[in-house]
Amino acid sequence: MxxxxxxxxxxxxxxxxxxxxxxxxxxxxxxxxxxxxxxxxxxxxxxxxxxxxxxxxxxxxxxxxxxxxxxxxxFPGREQRRATDPDGLRRAWAAVERSWATTLARVAAMPPGTTDLSVDGEWSFAQTLRHLVMATDTWLGRAILEQPQPYHPLGQPNAEYATDGYDTSVFTTELPPFAAVLAARESRVTMVRELFAHITDADLRVPRRNPWSPQHEETTLSCLHTILEEEWEHHRYAVRDLDVIDGRPTT
Structure with a gap:
């Protein structure tokens, strides 16, 4: 309409x-x-x-x-998220890692339990990291590496995942300890870093299938752009909600 x-x-x-x-x-x-x-x-x-x-x-x-x-x-470094060459992409990912390192240090200094707090029904900090695990598994593990079952059990699927008919049984329904979330997240950050370390211009042009709509063609580059967008958007959400939590009166 x-x-x-x-x-x-x-x-x-x-x-x-x-x-x-x-x-x-x-x-x-x-x-x-x-x-x-x-x-x-x-x-x-x-x-x-x-x-x-x-x-x-x-x-x-x-x-x-x-x-x-x-x-x-x-968010310094965000402007590099649309880089199109290997060196630019490596710099873009390094900026992502620096930003998250700063935010993780901030969270570590906040009161215990902060990582499981929700603001206005949004994902907690821990859930945000878990979703990025799932996003990496989707766009790197599934789309680029073509792994038949790429998903880590601690991944956090998006709200429409089940209603769209996808199998959620691989994901845990328990609340994992934050240390386990950090370990899962670090394993996926390392996967992306290692890919960027060796990627070439030719690799970036390789056709890939969109993991959500296989009839739509992607490239390795477009998949990596999606990973970078996911990182910056969810970092923005995380910082936004941490600011709210920081602003709450202490009891």
Whole structure:
């Protein structure tokens, strides 16, 4: 449905309605239009905001370039995530490792139990690391290395994994100790580092199958770009939630 179609459909048009405080989670709001609305305090978090040349217009101004530049400022090294040659990719991954090392040191200095705290129903810090284990297994183990069963049992699948018909039996349903999560995460970080250490330009051009949509062709490079995007996006989420936890009053 186009924006003009939605405007003509009374069931998709909200006029003089109080929608303050509503929360949209995993909803398609593409093409939504707000006219004369009070948007004070509105928070938007979209990991796909900067993909495919999309725009987010605020009072007629596309703010996506500002968002991209500001995230690069806040997270040094993020700007290297779209590198296209082996040396650039190695530098990009080194930046990822440095950023996570800083955040892991921060978490280690926080009160016990911090790693299992959730903010507004989001994944805890431990769950975030577990999801990155699963993401690495998907895009490196499955897509690039073509392992028949790449998944570590401590991996954390995304919310739609089961409803999309994928088998969750490989993943533990128990809450693992954080030391085990760190060990699993380090094993996957090492896998990526070792791949980058030896990768060539020819390797980057090798066709791969998209692990979620096998009919869509990827390349080794596009798979590695996805891994880098996953790392930076989830690092951003982790830092965001740690800031909230840090700001809570102590008892």
């Amino acid at each position: 186009t924006t003009s179609d939605a405007a003509a459909d009374p069931d998709r048009r909200f006029t003089d309605r109080d929608l303050s405080g509503v929360r949209f989670v995993r909803c398609d709001l593409s093409g939504a239009v707000v006219r004369g609305g009070d948007v004070a305090g509105v928070e938007i978090d979209s990991p796909w905001l900067l993909e495919g040349g999309t725009a987010l217009l605020v009072n007629g101004v596309d703010v996506t370039p500002y968002v991209d530049a500001e995230l690069n400022r806040r």
